[in-house]
Amino acid sequence: xxxxxxxxxxxxxxxxxxxxxxxxxxxxxxxxxxxxxxxxxxxxxxxxxxxxxxxxxxxxxxxxxxxxxxxxxxxxxxxxxxxxxxxxxxxxxxxxxxxxxxxxxxxxxxxxxxxxxxxxxxxxxxxxxxxxxxxxxxxxxxxxxxxxxxxxxxxxxxxxxxxxxxxxxxxxxxxxxxxxxxxxxxxxxxxxxxxxxxxxxxxxxxxxxxxxxxxxxxxxxxxxxxxxxxxxxxxxxxxxxxxx
Numbered sequence: 001x002x003x004x005x006x007x008x009x010x011x012x013x014x015x016x017x018x019x020x021x022x023x024x025x026x027x028x029x030x031x032x033x034x035x036x037x038x039x040x041x042x043x044x045x046x047x048x049x050x051x052x053x054x055x056x057x058x059x060x061x062x063x064x065x066x067x068x069x070x071x072x073x074x075x076x077x078x079x080x081x082x083x084x085x086x087x088x089x090x091x092x093x094x095x096x097x098x099x100x101x102x103x104x105x106x107x108x109x110x111x112x113x114x115x116x117x118x119x120x121x122x123x124x125x126x127x128x129x130x131x132x133x134x135x136x137x138x139x140x141x142x143x144x145x146x147x148x149x150x151x152x153x154x155x156x157x158x159x160x161x162x163x164x165x166x167x168x169x170x171x172x173x174x175x176x177x178x179x180x181x182x183x184x185x186x187x188x189x190x191x192x193x194x195x196x197x198x199x200x201x202x203x204x205x206x207x208x209x210x211x212x213x214x215x216x217x218x219x220x221x222x223x224x225x226x227x228x229x230x231x232x233x234x235x236x237x238x239x240x241x242x243x244x
């Protein structure tokens with residue numbers, strides 16, 4: 001069993017390293033978005049893509065066992081998306097991602113969002129060549145998820161606590177959840193977001209911009225885009241002042 005696992009992961013890691021080299025050569029930031037089913041990953045992606053229009057190119061790889069529903073939702077935003085159906089498989093692997101990339105015309109210095117299969121177990125062990133794993137946990141789930149699925153939270157760099165607009169209606173202890181998550185991974189960054197209302201989205205976009213690097217920001221060519229940029233900067237400044 002150990003030899004089989006080592007062989008599988010060793011082969012996957014070779015593909016992952018090849019993916020990573022390709023992404024780095026072309027200045028592409030690849031993120032592996034992981035969660036349990038129903039966390040709101042796809043809604044978060046569509047809201048993110050809509051807000052990033054005019055900044056830098058975004059492409060998406062969608063992982064599901066069946067259907068192309070999520071990829072169709074992504075394409076409706078105007079972003080290119082490839083659906084990968086894993087059948088009985090419970091996660092994406094690096095070879096699947098590399099194959100999907102061949103069907104995407106990734107632009108230089110762009111963002112690649114990989115929505116993994118809804119599962120908090122298997123994807124934690126499989127490197128896809130991403131720069132960061134981002135784990136998404138909704139407030140409709142239990143706050144003890146980090147303790148139940150520690151490998152995923154340990155492997156991630158960022159936790160997005162999603163659907164915070166539902167906090168008044170659910171029994172969910174935000175502080176306890178964050179404490180559990182950082183007990184597993186002290187370096188874990190945490191953002192609280194509602195993709196539906198937009199609360200916390202500016203913080204998420206700022207995190208993305210930092211990960212992309214300042215040189216990735218596209219020039220602003222129109223007045224409406226300039227207004228959006230100014231509003232985002234003002235919101236970020238307000239958050240910084242409140243956090244003092």
